[in-house]
Amino acid sequence: MKKIILLFSIVVLCAATAAIAVPANRSLTFDKGALGAVEFSGKIHAEAGFKCGDCHNPNLFPKYKQGSVEITMEKIYAGELCGFCHNGETAFEAKTSCNRCHVK
Ligand code: HEC
């Protein structure tokens, strides 16, 4: 019985760690678009020098939860969401580099 409780605790602990695991060392895959899945690498963005609040703020991605905002190219081209940076100034421009995000 003790063993089962211990095992259970480990499982719960792992689940909790996964929940707070940050995109700084993780990748999120967005694969709803028709063009090919987009991998968002927390590592690349952390290495580019961004802090959590640079993206997790009321203007961009308020929630620490994948799927909490609907990402469309219309919004990206308008300079919202990923397009806030992927505009050819802060980072490569979305309009001219589909394949740097949509990898087949
Ligand atoms: C360059 C932008 C950016 C930075 C910097 C960033 N995030 Fe995120 N994060 C995102 C995006 C985009 C999502 C997905 C949001 C959505 O789909 O609504 C996300 C989602 C998350 C999630 C939910 C993951 C899941 O599986 O649902 C967590 C937790 C998170 N971020 C934590 C952090 C923490 C902690 C930091 C700072 C160390 C951080 N993020 C920095 C863009 C960023």
Ligand code: HEC
């Ligand atoms: C706060 C600014 C910011 C936001 C928001 C942001 N990015 Fe980035 N992203 C960068 C920077 C800076 C780089 C480094 C490459 C560069 O300088 O062009 C980068 C790199 C990338 C790369 C690596 C591409 C390659 O060829 O190396 C991908 C893919 C990417 N971003 C996708 C996304 C997606 C998808 C989102 C939205 C969910 C997003 N980014 C939101 C700033 C941002």
Ligand code: HEC
């Ligand atoms: C900065 C990264 C990035 C670049 C560059 C990019 N996209 Fe996207 N795109 C995304 C993300 C993220 C989604 C949302 C996917 C999801 O929700 O699963 C998306 C969704 C889409 C969708 C489905 C939703 C919609 O708005 O119709 C299409 C189609 C699409 N992209 C086409 C393109 C084309 C064409 C280009 C180049 C001209 C491009 N994308 C460049 C990140 C990018």
